[in-house]
Amino acid sequence: MKVLRSTLVWPLVALVVLLVFNAVASPGFFHVEWKDGRLFGTVVDVFNQGARVPMLLALGMTLVIATGGVDLSVGSIMAVSGAVAAMQVNAGAPMVQAVGAGLGLATLLGLVNGLLIARVGLQPIIATLVMMVAGRGLAMLLTGSQMVPFANRSLTWLANGSVGGLPVPVVLVLGLAVVTGWVLRRTAAGLFIEATGDNEKASRLAGIQTGGVRLAVYGFSGFCAGLSGVLEAANISAADPARIGDTRELDAIFAVVAGGTALTGGRFSLAGSVVGALLLQTLTLTLYNQNVAPAVAPVPKAVVILAVCLLHSPRLRARFGKRTQPVAA
Amino acid sequence: MNRIFASRLLPLMATGLVLVALFAAAGAGYENFLSARVVLNLFKDRAFLGVVAVGMTFVILSGGIDLSVGAVMAFTTVFLAKVIGTMGWSAPVAMLAAVGIGVGFGMFQGWVIHFFRIPAFLVTLAGMFLARGMAFVVSPRSVEIRSAFYDDLGERGVPLGEGLLLTVGPLVYLVVVAAGMVVAHGTRFGRNVYALGGNEASAALMGLPVGATRVGVYALCGGCAALGGVISTLALSSGDPTRGTGLELDAIAAAVIGGTVLTGGRGWVFGTFLGVLILGTIKTILDFDGSLDPAWLRIASGGLLLGFILLQKLIARQSVS
Numbered sequence: 001m002k003v004l005r006s007t008l009v010w011p012l013v014a015l016v017v018l019l020v021f022n023a024v025a026s027p028g029f030f031h032v033e034w035k036d037g038r039l040f041g042t043v044v045d046v047f048n049q050g051a052r053v054p055m056l057l058a059l060g061m062t063l064v065i066a067t068g069g070v071d072l073s074v075g076s077i078m079a080v081s082g083a084v085a086a087m088q089v090n091a092g093a094p095m096v097q098a099v100g101a102g103l104g105l106a107t108l109l110g111l112v113n114g115l116l117i118a119r120v121g122l123q124p125i126i127a128t129l130v131m132m133v134a135g136r137g138l139a140m141l142l143t144g145s146q147m148v149p150f151a152n153r154s155l156t157w158l159a160n161g162s163v164g165g166l167p168v169p170v171v172l173v174l175g176l177a178v179v180t181g182w183v184l185r186r187t188a189a190g191l192f193i194e195a196t197g198d199n200e201k202a203s204r205l206a207g208i209q210t211g212g213v214r215l216a217v218y219g220f221s222g223f224c225a226g227l228s229g230v231l232e233a234a235n236i237s238a239a240d241p242a243r244i245g246d247t248r249e250l251d252a253i254f255a256v257v258a259g260g261t262a263l264t265g266g267r268f269s270l271a272g273s274v275v276g277a278l279l280l281q282t283l284t285l286t287l288y289n290q291n292v293a294p295a296v297a298p299v300p301k302a303v304v305i306l307a308v309c310l311l312h313s314p315r316l317r318a319r320f321g322k323r324t325q326p327v328a329a
Numbered sequence: 330m331n332r333i334f335a336s337r338l339l340p341l342m343a344t345g346l347v348l349v350a351l352f353a354a355a356g357a358g359y360e361n362f363l364s365a366r367v368v369l370n371l372f373k374d375r376a377f378l379g380v381v382a383v384g385m386t387f388v389i390l391s392g393g394i395d396l397s398v399g400a401v402m403a404f405t406t407v408f409l410a411k412v413i414g415t416m417g418w419s420a421p422v423a424m425l426a427a428v429g430i431g432v433g434f435g436m437f438q439g440w441v442i443h444f445f446r447i448p449a450f451l452v453t454l455a456g457m458f459l460a461r462g463m464a465f466v467v468s469p470r471s472v473e474i475r476s477a478f479y480d481d482l483g484e485r486g487v488p489l490g491e492g493l494l495l496t497v498g499p500l501v502y503l504v505v506v507a508a509g510m511v512v513a514h515g516t517r518f519g520r521n522v523y524a525l526g527g528n529e530a531s532a533a534l535m536g537l538p539v540g541a542t543r544v545g546v547y548a549l550c551g552g553c554a555a556l557g558g559v560i561s562t563l564a565l566s567s568g569d570p571t572r573g574t575g576l577e578l579d580a581i582a583a584a585v586i587g588g589t590v591l592t593g594g595r596g597w598v599f600g601t602f603l604g605v606l607i608l609g610t611i612k613t614i615l616d617f618d619g620s621l622d623p624a625w626l627r628i629a630s631g632g633l634l635l636g637f638i639l640l641q642k643l644i645a646r647q648s649v650s
Contacts (some may be wrong), residue, residue: 125450125590131633133578137627250454263448299462302455313445
C-alpha cells in the first residue's frame with residue numbers, strides 16, 4: 001500500500017473525517033452560493049480564514065522547520081507589519097507603498113532572526129523568542145499601544161475583496177504556495193533546504209551555503225508573517241498591536257506538524273502544510289459551530305497536535321513495525 | 330585554575346553588576362527609588378515570577394524547556410478560586426491539591442518528552458494550550474477569592490521594622506530560591522540534572538537515571554508554576570484564566586540573564602534569582618517614571634536576553650580556545 005505511506009494521507013483523512021462530521025452535525029455546511037459576483041458559504045470561509053493566517057504562516061514555517069529550526073516570532077512580526085501598513089495609509093500613503101513598507105520591515109525582522117541564527121550561532125528557538133518579545137514591544141511602541149483604525153478601500157479589498165469569485169487572500173496565498181513549491185522543487189533550493197536540515201555540517205562540506213539557506217528561510221518566514229499581518233489588519237480595517245498574531249505561531253507549527261513535516265527537519269511538504277492549515281481552520285470552525293467557547297478551543301487543538309506527534313514518534317513507529325516507516329527518499 | 334574559575338563565574342558576576350548598575354542609575358534618576366519599601370514591593374510584585382523561574386532553571390539545566398508554566402499558573406489561580414469559592418474547600422487543602430495538579434501535569438509532560446522522544450518545546454507548547462484552555466473551562470472570567478484564610482494570611486509575615494512586613498508571597502519566594510540552591514548543588518538529583526543537561530548519552534552510560542531525572546525536572550517545574558499561581562492569588566485575591574500570559578518568556582529570560590546556558594548543563598539558581606530582580610527593577614523603573622511607554626519593558630527584556638546570550642557565546646568561545 002504505497003498510498004498509505006505518503007505523509008499527506010493522514011492529514012487528508014483527518015480533514016475528511018472532520019468535514020463529514022460537519023456535514024452531518026451542521027446542515028448547510030457545504031452550501032455555497034454565488035452572490036454579487038463572488039462565492040459565499042462556510043467552506044469558502046474556511047479557505048479564506050485558513051489562507052489569511054495559518055496557511056500563510058505555515059508556508060514560511062515549513063521551510064524554517066525543514067532546516068531544523070523554528071520561528072516563534074511570526075505572531076509578533078504580524079503585529080509589526082499590520083501596524084506599519086495601517087499607519088502608512090493613515091499618513092496618506094497609497095496602498096501599495098503601505099503594504100510594501102509592512103512587508104519590507106517584516107522581511108527585515110525575519111532576516112535579523114536569520115542573522116542571529118546563521119551568523120551569530122544562536123539556537124533558533126532562542127533567537128526567535130527574543131524577536132517574539134521585542135517585536136511585540138516594537139509594534140506596541142510604534143502605535144503607542146493603541147489600536148490603529150483606518151479607512152482605505154484598496155487595503156481593505158486585500159482581505160475582503162474577490163478575484164474571479166474567490167476571496168483575494170485565497171488567490172494570493174494559494175498562488176504564493178504554488179509558486180514557492182514550484183520554485184523550490186524545480187530548482188535546487190528545496191534540496192538545499194532539506195540538506196541543511198538533515199545534516200548541516202555535511203551540507204556545508206558538500207559546498208552548500210547553509211548560512212545563506214538559513215538566512216533566506218527566516219527572511220521568507222518574516223515575509224509570510226508580514227503579509228499575514230497586513231491581511232489581518234485589512235480584514236477589520238484596523239491594526240491592533242496587542243492582539244494581531246497573538247499565539248498564532250502555535251497555529252503555524254500545528255499546521256506544519258499536522259501536514260507531515262517532521263520537526264527534526266530534513267524533509268518538508270508544502271502541500272501537507274496547506275492541508276494542515278485547512279485542517280486547523282476546519283477544527284476551529286467545528287468547535288465554534290458546536291458552541292465551544294473560543295478560549296477553550298485550544299484544548300482539543302492541543303490534543304490533536306499531541307496525537308499527531310505521537311504518531312510521528314520513533315518509539316511508536318518502532319512498535320508498529322516497518323509499515324508506518326516513511327519511504328526512503 | 331584561578332582563571333577557569335573566574336571565567337565560569339563571569340556570567341553570574343556580570344548579572345550582579347548589571348543589577349547594581351540598574352539600581353544605582355535608577356536611584357540617581359528618581360527620588361525615593363533607593364528605599365526599603367521599593368525593594369520590598371519589587372519582591373512582592375515579582376514573587377510569583379521568581380518561584381516559576383526557579384523551576385524553569387532546573388528544566389533548562391537539564392537541557393529542556395517548559396513553555397506551559399504561564400498557563401499552568403493561570404489554571405491554578407482559577408482552580409483555587411473555584412474550589413474555595415464555589416465548592417467550599419478549605420484553602421490549605423485546595424492549595425496542596427493545586428500544587429499536586431501542577432506536579433502531576435509536569436510529570437506527564439516529562440514522561441511524554443522522555444518516552445516518545447518528542448521535542449520538549451512542542452510537548453510543553455501543547456501543554457500550554459491544554460492548561461490555558463482548561464483554565465477557561467473552569468472559569469471564563471476573573472473570579473474573586475473570598476476566604477478568611479486568605480485575609481488572615483495577608484496580614485501575616487516577618488516584620489522588618491519601619492512598619493514594613495515581609496509577607497507570605499515573597500517569603501515563599503526566598504524559601505524556594507534557597508531550597509532550589511540546595512537541591513541543585515547539594516543533592517544527587519541536582520547533580521543528575523547537571524549531568525543530563527551536559528550530555529545525555531554520557532549520563533546514560535554512567536548509569537544515571539536519565540528518565541526519572543527528566544520526569545522529575547518537569548514535575549518540579551510544574552509544581553513551581555502551580556506554587557507561583559498560589560502566590561499570585563495571595564497577592565491579588567482572585568483567579569484569572571488570562572493571568573501569566575507570556576510568563577514563560579520572562580522565566581526563561583530570568584534564567585538566561587542569570588547565566589544559565591540554554592543548551593543545558595551550566596547555570597545557577599542564584600543567578601536566576603538575580604535575573605528576576607533585574608527584570609523586576611526594569612519594571613519598577615517604568616512604573617516609577619510613568620512617562621515611558623510600557624512597551625519598553627518588552628524591548629528591554631528582549632534586548633537584555635539577547636545581550637546575555639551573546640555574552641555567554643563569547644565566554645564559551647574563549648574557554649574553548
